[in-house]
Amino acid sequence: MANASIRVRFCPSPTGNPHVGLVRTALFNWAFARHHGGTMVFRIEDTDAARDSEESYRQLLDSLRWLGLDWDEGPEVGGPHAPYRQSQRMDVYREIAGKLLDGGYAYRCYCTTEELETRREAARAAGKPSGYDGHCRELDPEQVSAYEAEGRSAIVRFRMPDEPITFRDLVRGELTFTPDNVPDYGIVRANGAPLYTLVNPVDDALMEITHVLRGEDLLSSTPRQIALYKALIELGVAKTVPEFGHLPYVMGEGNKKLSKRDPQASLNIYRERGFLPEGLLNYLSLLGWSFSADQDVFTVPQMVERFDIADVNANPARFDLKKAESINADHIRMLDVKAFAAACEPWLRAPHAPWAPEDFDQAAWEAIAPHAQTRLTVLSDITANVDFLFLKEPVEDEASWQKAMKEGSDALLRTARATLEAADWTSPESLKDAVLAAGEQHGLKLGKAQAPVRVAVTGRTVGLPLFESLEILGKERTLARVDAALAKLAAA
Numbered sequence: 001m002a003n004a005s006i007r008v009r010f011c012p013s014p015t016g017n018p019h020v021g022l023v024r025t026a027l028f029n030w031a032f033a034r035h036h037g038g039t040m041v042f043r044i045e046d047t048d049a050a051r052d053s054e055e056s057y058r059q060l061l062d063s064l065r066w067l068g069l070d071w072d073e074g075p076e077v078g079g080p081h082a083p084y085r086q087s088q089r090m091d092v093y094r095e096i097a098g099k100l101l102d103g104g105y106a107y108r109c110y111c112t113t114e115e116l117e118t119r120r121e122a123a124r125a126a127g128k129p130s131g132y133d134g135h136c137r138e139l140d141p142e143q144v145s146a147y148e149a150e151g152r153s154a155i156v157r158f159r160m161p162d163e164p165i166t167f168r169d170l171v172r173g174e175l176t177f178t179p180d181n182v183p184d185y186g187i188v189r190a191n192g193a194p195l196y197t198l199v200n201p202v203d204d205a206l207m208e209i210t211h212v213l214r215g216e217d218l219l220s221s222t223p224r225q226i227a228l229y230k231a232l233i234e235l236g237v238a239k240t241v242p243e244f245g246h247l248p249y250v251m252g253e254g255n256k257k258l259s260k261r262d263p264q265a266s267l268n269i270y271r272e273r274g275f276l277p278e279g280l281l282n283y284l285s286l287l288g289w290s291f292s293a294d295q296d297v298f299t300v301p302q303m304v305e306r307f308d309i310a311d312v313n314a315n316p317a318r319f320d321l322k323k324a325e326s327i328n329a330d331h332i333r334m335l336d337v338k339a340f341a342a343a344c345e346p347w348l349r350a351p352h353a354p355w356a357p358e359d360f361d362q363a364a365w366e367a368i369a370p371h372a373q374t375r376l377t378v379l380s381d382i383t384a385n386v387d388f389l390f391l392k393e394p395v396e397d398e399a400s401w402q403k404a405m406k407e408g409s410d411a412l413l414r415t416a417r418a419t420l421e422a423a424d425w426t427s428p429e430s431l432k433d434a435v436l437a438a439g440e441q442h443g444l445k446l447g448k449a450q451a452p453v454r455v456a457v458t459g460r461t462v463g464l465p466l467f468e469s470l471e472i473l474g475k476e477r478t479l480a481r482v483d484a485a486l487a488k489l490a491a492a
């Protein structure tokens with residue numbers, strides 16, 4: 001199984017916020033590398049100064065680190081093929097574009113946008129392929145001089161071979177592209193700027209990438225890249241053509257492709273809501289892959305142990321937020337309680353927490369944490385679940401108040417105050433018995449009797465187990481809150 005010569009790459013462009021599609025690609029590459037004991041290369045494709053940003057670059061690094069998807073070569077880590085930011089490799093691309101031109105693998109194309117458009121329209125009208133027609137493939141020196149004299153500038157275009165290109169996709173099996181479908185394509189802009197079409201395969205070649213695992217949206221560039229690779233091999237720049245595996249589309253709401261701009265697609269949202277990295281990775285791995293027929297929840301090491309690109313399914317995967325949340329909830333349960341308490345910390349402090357830092361009580365938190373751990377879906381929910389412990393007064397949730405405080409609630413609360421005052425505050429059972437007894441006096445079952453108590457003490461109708469909550473809050477504060485609720489009812 002182990003194959004240390006395997007080298008994969010994750011090579012995003014630093015534009016916008018990281019999104020789940022990007023993370024899925026990073027994850028599959030990473031799992032493949034780790035499974036085989038190979039090398040994960042992280043490269044930044046920042047050759048588009050107009051769209052790339054330093055902020056997005058920072059976020060990419062930060063997101064991968066948060067997720068625990070580490071890299072063996074790349075930014076801030078270095079490696080034998082440094083630099084790993086394409087903006088710092090421009091001389092490499094210039095040199096290779098020169099070699100491709102000199103070797104006849106590429107040529108200068110002087111066609112203007114208007115000319116290309118006119119000929120494309122004509123080809124379309126005639127029912128012919130409408131890609132580039134090879135106009136500048138064999139220009140003679142006089143034509144070139146004439147164009148230059150006119151002051152035209154030229155792009156560099158790669159010459160596609162005239163035969164079909166076939167390769168075996170690791171996910172989709174054998175695929176063939178005919179020349180009609182893959183015309184000669186630009187690799188360097190008229191202003192000398194190299195394009196993705198050049199820099200991506202050139203770096204894959206120089207960085208000795210063995211497997212390219214990426215989204216299906218890039219499938220159409222694969223035959224071009226294979227042809228370019230073959231030229232690079234003949235030029236002595238590349239060793240072998242890598243294998244390709246195209247990961248299935250991810251569908252969002254309404255069965256439309258999940259787009260970068262969908263709010264559901266933003267990685268930051270999951271992070272802010274308190275998904276655990278391992279929960280999110282577990283879920284994202286299921287977008288195109290499965291662990292086993294009857295198991296959806298697994299750890300990251302378990303995934304790595306099993307991951308095989310051959311098991312990736314070519315059919316579109318559906319992004320299902322409910323399922324993501326339920327898997328995350330399972331991962332929350334899997335933490336040991338100390339790790340859980342630590343993971344919640346950001347939500348127990350400003351700016352998430354509405355209480356003053358000095359009102360946070362570590363002992364109370366440790367006592368309540370195990371009860372919260374079995375109930376949370378996302379960590380950010382912790383704030384509202386435990387705020388009754390740290391706020392001076394419980395939150396005022398009008399809807400909860402209206403729902404719980406009925407005719408006779410004041411009488412019930414007065415009785416409950418007395419039974420609670422007499423109870424043994426070292427056990428939740430005794431507090432439960434106290435509320436049960438109060439309810440009996442008013443002909444109320446426990447559920448009905450505890451609702452006004454819960455709202456008086458925590459402000460809400462739903463929350464963590466009530467009697468444990470009361471015990472942790474303590475007798476004095478509990479009774480004071482019941483008194484405050486009674487006063488409010490009396491004033492109403």
Ligand code: GLU
Nearest residue numbers: 011012013045200214218
């Ligand atoms: N920078 C490209 C992108 O983000 C990488 C595509 C590839 O994996 O080849 O779309």
Ligand code: ZN
Nearest residue numbers: 109110111136
């Ligand atoms: Zn041309």
